[in-house]
Amino acid sequence: MSIAEAESSFINNIHVPLATSSPSVPYTTPFTDPDGQPPLPFPSTWIRPINPASSLPLLPSDIIQNLVNDCSVCASIAVSIQHNIRFNSNLLLSSLSSSHAGRYEFKVFVNVIDDQLPFDSNNKLVGVSTGPKNQLWPSFVEKAYMKLMGGYDFLGSNSAIDLHVLTGWIPEHIDLRSASFERERTWSRIMAGFPRGTLLPSTSPQYSLAIGDCMMTVGTNDKTALNIHTVKLLPSHDYAVTDIKETNDERWVTLLDSTVCSSDRVLDIRWDDICATFEGLYISWNPSLFASRVTFHGSWQLENAEDLPRASTHHLRLNYNDPAHQKAPPELTTDNGNGKDSTETEIWILLTRHLRDTRRTSEYIAMNVQEDDMVLGDPEHVALKSNYTNSTHLLSRIKTSQFQFQTQSSGSLSLLACYDGQFDQVGFTVTAFAYSSDVVVSWDTRVPPARYMQKIDGVLTHKSAGGNCTHPTYMANPQYHLRVHTSTSASTDKRPSTSADKTRVILTAQSTRDISLNVTAVWSQGERISELSQKEVVAHSGPYTYGHARVAAHLAPGDYTVVLSAFEPDQTGKFTLKVESSSRFDIKAIPQEGAGMYVKTVRGEWDSTTAVGGPSQNRYHHNPVYEVTIPCASEFGARLQLLARAPGVSTNLSLFPSSSPTLQRCIASSGPYSDALSGVDIAKRGMSPGKYYLVPSTYHPGVCARFRIVVYSGVSGIEVVLRSGGD
Template structure:
């Protein structure tokens, strides 16, 4: 009632913005109590009061048309509960949460039967209602005051507790592959294209199945992890050691196609695999079952060659703390046909700043399943800390992260220390749903907390761009990196704040780029004068979005007023497609596209090579005149710029291009312009743009060291057509 009273007071004082905000907040609080309060009379009273608050808010909207919108706090208890309640409706059936007051089990629809079950005239029969309802399991995990909704469509093949509903033939024989619940059993560990572990494959129910790690997550809250063996980032040795360590410490329980045995003996790594449809065996005695004729043994190398994926389940008890966030992916612009949605989250730990130990942090993203008929739904989770944000300048550490998957769960492993106590993450969705729920769970050894930041920019601009065959330059390891779309960002001083220090006050700046989910992208902001950048070092970078990630990248930092070059790049030149650039700032700013090098000029590409007799090196080696030479014939005053690149870039080969004015008094003529000191830049070297008068000029491309045989490409930009011909040596 306190907020309602304050709202009424603000309304009397004609402070309509404050009154409107307080009425809306009061209505939210009353509605929340009407759903959670155990007293039925009090619930009715709260619902009535919520109606009154909303009525007053609506009347204020009529009086004042330009009200300040009331921002929702996604971290509030009400919003968290709203997400869970919305996600509890699956296939239009309501599955109450664990602590929900009413539980009308008769309204729960069972999944359709499979072809084998229909053939045997199977029918559903209901067991006592005190049991759990399949296929959806809803349970409460002690992680604060929220009820956690766990959704999973299960292929439980080896259990010992009767399910709530089972299918039986007319002779009352159970013909499902559900036989109970026992967490000491081993669950499916590997999946092969020839045998998809799914109830819809012949036996079981006719609904989408899942892998065993998802089953255990739904049933017991264990942490699911899928390792793609075919991924280029799969590490065979590291994965074996991780699984062996978890197995021997009893921190992980999984199996291959049912119970398995894992051992390392005399340098040999073996796994024992069992047929999943074996019945009547004592699964508690693995040694006995290993002697069965349907059991077989494989080496770890054979497993990696034969199977596609490994599904692991980890006991969450290995971590002392858990932190949850339930959110909604909402499609931002339906008109543009963009099926993606992204949510940015940040968190921090209470690790002491003096503690330099690196502590493991696991972050799990779970997509809420509300309609099983949807086929094309993909999710992605990108997590990075401050140390990873500089990867774009480290050529040996360039990486791809945030791949999309159609799995319901993603697990990311990272670490924190006293030197770096915060994490940033982007949870992404691409699919047909306009609004879809998700849960992010953080497992850690220290307490963690979300950084609740509701900052809204005062100034925003949005631009459209594209990676094309001419503007897709790839990452900084490519000589074409300079071709990527670049923008001149000028942040203006704050002239409206306090006079003292206002010109030097930093501007909170955020840059977001959205593109196709198949295109990995990166944002890099470089200190400059607003010119196009062809090469950058670690000290040149003001802020980056971190590793290349798919479909969505975000970079944010407090920046001093001044000029910057904003570079948008895809991971490889073959990654093409449209993108949108959105810039927010607390200060006024200008952002404009920087023209490509040589834009609006004639372009002529000359290809050549340094051979044994023409690799003369720099002037220091006294053979400079033997380098390849090209004659430029200028018939009218023309602006010229020349770039020299290696066809196959090499960090050990330094280049230079120098232009001479041909005269009779000197062999090469008089010096006109040069690209500067010899440089091993990946993008090559380039001369400044200068104006040449009519005449003949000689361009000399050279390497610093003589004797280097390599192919090169010389690009001549000119405002008028220029004839360039090689000078033949005699």
């Protein structure tokens, strides 16, 4: 047993040992739990039930929620009963055993309780009950779970988390409000996996699955109570899903409300209404779906750590091998959207934070999983992945690269398991699942530390936080000149550079959990870039992730620009950028545009009289003209930017001597008209003292828009004034 496992056997200062097959010690007198009774939020009396239980089979609708706010537990018990009815699976009951004399063991770990249950002053159970059937095992399951969670007044949960504790099934939380939610694919997955009492036709000779591999509930948010088809829904409430079905023209979900004792407790709601009304879908997946799995136990050690970001992040590498190119069953996958079979293999990875004290509410975890040495899609397709949560579980479903599987049958995944909280030592478990025994997953323990490493501390300020690449301020983000040197082995070989000569480079950015990060490497001469060009991107960390970003790639020797950015321009705070490499490298900050120079900003607009277009329109001199006065010889530069994004609007900025009032002789220009999001600029150059005319223009006439011009000068006292009176 690992240290992390042993320490995690203590929850809320109660020893809950790992389950064993050892028989319980027989008791001859009524057993009383030496740990005491789980706390209750109101006065109650603990009584040993004496009425005999009914022999009638228990139905999901028999589960009644009473005074305790434990809707997720009631929903979990209800969906387990439904699964037992359809599949004789004996969920929950198989984990509850009695040694008589009022002593019960529930194999969450080994959680011992006595048979006393809480009743109110009217002799009514305050926890879950089963009405006239008087079956007690749901009450004992609830009590065992409440003991584990610190009492009947616990802070709330969801059924996926509850069922993971109660049954070991894999929890998945789907945010129905997320922009990335896909209702059609989700429906296909749950239809393939939900229990319907039939067999799923085998899609591979390697396995045959009974449909019954998921249980689920739906939950509302904490806002005002909602109505759906005249039915009042409760806020922050879990509803058990007891059936899903498709008719000729509609898709239906059957819900059970454990707080209602009438026929109104069963609700048939359309799938589209579920997606529009509820906040979350909580799915529990049968772990027996997966023939191959591997588990890692670890801990975040923050006490006396010299490098807190490093101590709060654990890096793992997972190898996978799929020589037969096995395809997963439909409930485990999402198709590629074109009706064709995908050659991608899906691997599930579950991060679980160990519980020590269920009253802690300020602990957060995150997980970043990506395939090693891959350029992750189009960097101009910006996405935000919000994955810091105070939940105890995070599930990531990873599709391995289709391209990689066309060329080889193995690969590796890089995992970052992250913690943000106030406590010195927190245990965690990472479990990787693959559906077929032919797909072998294993932890790579042979990865040596990088030979070269450098860490840079920085701050995203209001001036340097430029946001993602869809913002014109992207160019203001912190940028670094990375020079990758030729490896020692390659330097003694005169052959042309090949892939074998490339250097493995890892870029890792970390910040607080409220800042979403991305790190991108661009092929360049180590100069500051103003915007991303997909053909020049050699590696980027994928969707923006809160608190951390990581990318690993093999880079040829040369000069690169590394850009660290937050998702929005107003996200500010400290960050750390770490570079690791198998070969020698240099990295240094690239100064901001105009760094060390005096800056003057003017704002203007093209209106109905000044939006006259470029020189080819023969009215160029009617554009806004700014008189620039340079008091002495100095370096000079300027940038023109639109104040509001206007796709397709090409602009130019040109400089003329005052001796050319009709703007016939240009001495500096931003170049061809461009619709670059970052605007256009006159590169820094030396200028003699005197007066000049600075002219912003659009290529086409009639484009009314507001703009700003930022002027940089090596000396103070430069003046920029709008010239009046046309020519």
